[in-house]
Amino acid sequence: MWDISSTDSVFRESEKLSDSPKYGCYVHVPFCAGEKCPYCGFYSIRYSPESATEYIETVLQHARSTEVPVIDTLYFGGGTPTSLSPEAISRLITKLKSILPVEDNSEITVEANPETVDNETTEALFEAGVNRVSLGAQSFRPAQLKTLGRRHDIDKIYEAYEILHKYPFSLSFDLIFGIPRQSVRDWEISLDKAIELGPDHISIYCLSFESGTPFADALRMGAIYPVGDDVEREMYDLASSRLTVADYGRYEISNFAKPKCESRHNLKYWTGAGYIAFGPAAHGYIPGPPNWTRYAFPSNLEEYTLLINSGREPLAAVEKLDLQKRSAEFLMLRLRLDHGFSEEEITAHLPELEPAEYIAALQPLIDDNKILLEAGQVRIAPRDMFISDAIIFRAVELTDPYIKEIVTKRKSAGSETSMLEYSTRFRFPGGS
Numbered sequence: 001m002w003d004i005s006s007t008d009s010v011f012r013e014s015e016k017l018s019d020s021p022k023y024g025c026y027v028h029v030p031f032c033a034g035e036k037c038p039y040c041g042f043y044s045i046r047y048s049p050e051s052a053t054e055y056i057e058t059v060l061q062h063a064r065s066t067e068v069p070v071i072d073t074l075y076f077g078g079g080t081p082t083s084l085s086p087e088a089i090s091r092l093i094t095k096l097k098s099i100l101p102v103e104d105n106s107e108i109t110v111e112a113n114p115e116t117v118d119n120e121t122t123e124a125l126f127e128a129g130v131n132r133v134s135l136g137a138q139s140f141r142p143a144q145l146k147t148l149g150r151r152h153d154i155d156k157i158y159e160a161y162e163i164l165h166k167y168p169f170s171l172s173f174d175l176i177f178g179i180p181r182q183s184v185r186d187w188e189i190s191l192d193k194a195i196e197l198g199p200d201h202i203s204i205y206c207l208s209f210e211s212g213t214p215f216a217d218a219l220r221m222g223a224i225y226p227v228g229d230d231v232e233r234e235m236y237d238l239a240s241s242r243l244t245v246a247d248y249g250r251y252e253i254s255n256f257a258k259p260k261c262e263s264r265h266n267l268k269y270w271t272g273a274g275y276i277a278f279g280p281a282a283h284g285y286i287p288g289p290p291n292w293t294r295y296a297f298p299s300n301l302e303e304y305t306l307l308i309n310s311g312r313e314p315l316a317a318v319e320k321l322d323l324q325k326r327s328a329e330f331l332m333l334r335l336r337l338d339h340g341f342s343e344e345e346i347t348a349h350l351p352e353l354e355p356a357e358y359i360a361a362l363q364p365l366i367d368d369n370k371i372l373l374e375a376g377q378v379r380i381a382p383r384d385m386f387i388s389d390a391i392i393f394r395a396v397e398l399t400d401p402y403i404k405e406i407v408t409k410r411k412s413a414g415s416e417t418s419m420l421e422y423s424t425r426f427r428f429p430g431g432s
């Protein structure tokens with residue numbers, strides 16, 4: 001997917017960086033408190049105070065040496081950021097805030113796991129200016145927490161909630177469904193218990209069997225079984241209706257929020273806004289015009305540290321997006337959102353295209369009622385959100401001939417469409 005280039009400076013080449021709207025910033029904290037959860041595909045290593053200290057100094061050095069646009073969301077994901085000591089997480093956040101042009105009233109999110117939430121860490125987060133915490137609760141059923149290999153039990157979720165609730169954080173819970181041997185009733189209980197606690201935001205993720213994880217191996221060897229597509233869909237539809245009744249509006253396939261509690265940072269991913277990144281395995285996006293560029297840092301703390309210490313930009317991958325890729329991404333990201341996209345947003349993100357012609361290419365899906373077109377707004381029919389992958393894939397296929405025609409007209413060379421692996425199972429940076 002990525003072209004490897006360790007020498008390109010994405011920031012130097014991005015002429016429009018300083019004129020762009022507010023950016024987000026993602027910081028990958030690659031530590032977890034113990035054994036890796038067997039389903040987890042995120043880059044993380046076991047926490048040690050020594051490597052955490054070295055990591056923090058490296059990230060700060062990286063931030064000091066990077067030209068950074070104004071930021072209004074700062075997101076610490078992982079890994080488990082709260083596996084750091086209270087002093088360490090406080091230093092990372094406060095120092096980064098002093099180095100980067102972070103606006104007042106920025107959204108500052110930290111991912112936390114229940115077993116790492118204590119009074120000292122929470123106080124440190126609050127004092128450092130964190131105003132949003134995303135808690136990796138994952139399930140309220142002991143059997144499912146065990147299957148997932150989580151290090152917390154249900155009591156620990158309640159304990160963490162009690163501590164966090166004393167502070168004015170906007171609180172989000174992550175929940176996973178489609179766990180082997182999980183019944184619809186199990187899922188319903190988890191949902192109800194999460195709703196009872198009333199966090200501001202709930203993210204629901206369908207378990208995916210990421211290649212290279214013990215879960216993927218177990219699946220291949222027949223040691224575990226997925227719950228099946230029909231059950232997954234039933235679980236998703238159940239969650240959608242339960243959460244909606246409880247005043248959590250769905251604004252993205254996996255994300256539900258009380259009014260005005262949407263994640264501002266994550267919305268940047270789906271709406272094509274820019275975000276910069278720090279830390280191993282982190283990736284960023286610089287939108288154009290003239291260049292639309294994605295980049296990634298190596299998924300290896302030692303390599304990342306070595307590159308920073310030798311004064312080089314630690315790029316593992318850089319991809320300049322051509323029109324075909326931008327169009328595919330536009331559809332893949334925007335159609336995840338409940339409100340989809342408007343003609344104006346087509347013009348803003350794909351200025352080479354004629355919005356009416358682009359939308360006309362989607363007519364077969366509109367005729368099929370899979371895509372709704374209302375007052376110039378294009379979106380997936382709410383009842384079909386769970387099968388959005390298939391609809392988005394078809395949308396990309398349908399628009400492709402029109403994009404090719406434009407590319408030919410513009411005499412652009414070397415265009416090649418590559419479907420990026422976004423899906424309802426795709427989680428944006430961050431683990432826990």
Ligand code: SF4
Pocket residue numbers: 031032035036037040041042044078079080113136430431432
């Ligand atoms: S799921 Fe979270 S806690 Fe578990 S290994 Fe992955 S990043 Fe760490």
